[in-house]
Amino acid sequence: MIKWQKQGEAVVGPVVLGDGQPATVVLVGTRQNPKGAAIVLTPEDNGPLKTTPLNDALGRLDPAQVIDIVCVQERIFGNSGLPPAELP
Amino acid sequence: MTEPRDIDALLDEVVTLPSLPSTVAHITELVNDPDCSLTAVGRAISVDPAIALKTLRLVNSAYYGLRNKVSSVEQAVVLLGLKVIKNLVFTATVFDTLKSGVDAFLRHSVSCGMAMRVLAENGNAPGLDEDASEEGFAVGLLHDVGKIIFEQFVPEDFEKVRERAVRSHVPWHEAEQEIIGVDHAAMGARLAANWKLPGNIVAAIAGHHDLAKCADPELKGLAAALSAADYICTAAGAGSHDGAAPVVAPDVWPMSRIVSENVPSLLDKYFRTQSAVEELIQIAT
Numbered sequence: 008m009i010k011w012q013k014q015g016e017a018v019v020g021p022v023v024l025g026d027g028q029p030a031t032v033v034l035v036g037t038r039q040n041p042k043g044a045a046i047v048l049t050p051e052d053n054g055p056l057k058t059t060p061l062n063d064a065l066g067r068l069d070p071a072q073v074i075d076i077v078c079v080q081e082r083i084f085g086n087s088g089l090p091p092a093e094l095p
Numbered sequence: 096m097t098e099p100r101d102i103d104a105l106l107d108e109v110v111t112l113p114s115l116p117s118t119v120a121h122i123t124e125l126v127n128d129p130d131c132s133l134t135a136v137g138r139a140i141s142v143d144p145a146i147a148l149k150t151l152r153l154v155n156s157a158y159y160g161l162r163n164k165v166s167s168v169e170q171a172v173v174l175l176g177l178k179v180i181k182n183l184v185f186t187a188t189v190f191d192t193l194k195s196g197v198d199a200f201l202r203h204s205v206s207c208g209m210a211m212r213v214l215a216e217n218g219n220a221p222g223l224d225e226d227a228s229e230e231g232f233a234v235g236l237l238h239d240v241g242k243i244i245f246e247q248f249v250p251e252d253f254e255k256v257r258e259r260a261v262r263s264h265v266p267w268h269e270a271e272q273e274i275i276g277v278d279h280a281a282m283g284a285r286l287a288a289n290w291k292l293p294g295n296i297v298a299a300i301a302g303h304h305d306l307a308k309c310a311d312p313e314l315k316g317l318a319a320a321l322s323a324a325d326y327i328c329t330a331a332g333a334g335s336h337d338g339a340a341p342v343v344a345p346d347v348w349p350m351s352r353i354v355s356e357n358v359p360s361l362l363d364k365y366f367r368t369q370s371a372v373e374e375l376i377q378i379a380t
């Protein structure tokens with residue numbers, strides 16, 4: 008499971024995409040907000056950071072990673088009554 | 096402390112599996128009889144006031160979402176049909192077994208049942224019969240019942256398993272194998288077989304942490320779905336035990352036909368079941 012931590016108002020966690028590229032998941036809002044979850048790709052050779060909305064990157068993640076991300080987003084920002092996530 | 100041993104030695108010397116209450120065994124026999132009448136099943140349930148009461152609470156819960164209140168067991172049988180009633184009575188009985196566990200365990204079991212129901216309705220639980228969602232709920236509800244048996248009969252070893260899993264981050268079932276000699280999946284499958292549950296349920300419970308332990312290769316998809324449901328409810332905050340995140344084999348996803356692009360909509364359906372989960376936990380306790 009992804010090791011999540013709080014960074015200000017955001018919740019972040021490291022992932023490795025299906026093609027081996029390291030990235031960071033950044034959660035900032037509800038699932039209804041298209042910008043509520045994003046994947047920040049770690050640049051090679053000090054290039055610019057590239058950010059992709061989660062929904063556009065689903066195919067690069069495995070189902071377990073998507074489950075982790077969506078559940079933690081719902082537990083932190085959602086209102087469906089799931090137990091809140093306790094993060095360091 | 097017991098020495099690690101195989102399941103037969105454990106059952107011979109330490110563990111006595113709980114028997115299925117005679118009322119439930121009788122109802123199961125009636126439902127499996129093609130000539131059985133709805134009235135006969137209604138009467139058989141009514142004979143046991145505790146099961147009748149729990150059945151009525153369940154049938155009136157958000158889980159079934161019926162518009163009008165059902166006030167008699169006979170009415171419930173007519174409205175829901177025999178197979179649903181069989182699962183409902185079975186659920187009421189399993190609740191009595193599970194309520195002896197810790198709160199987190201009951202929540203995990205009910206949540207996993209609900210996750211399996213969602214997967215079944217979505218076509219992600221291959222190997223279920225025509226009443227897929229009901230059977231899916233039953234297998235999810237029962238999948239970890241082997242842990243209750245260990246907690247009851249080998250409590251010191253069970254505590255060592257907890258310590259090993261939490262402190263060393265060893266998967267729970269592997270810690271059981273090391274310390275007890277048998278894991279809860281094997282013990283739960285043996286209980287399900289003793290209760291004469293359908294073979295697909297027994298096989299799924301046996302293989303939910305290791306698909307290779309699923310006796311029938313045709314049913315590995317169902318064991319994979321159960322493994323996925325276990326993972327979903329743990330990620331959603333209803334894990335069975337602190338510190339023990341389930342490990343999911345990569346082939347679980349293709350075998351249960353779950354692809355990343357469909358996970359958000361699948362989880363939306365699961366999240367919408369949370370009020371029903373809370374109500375079922377209330378009924379169980």
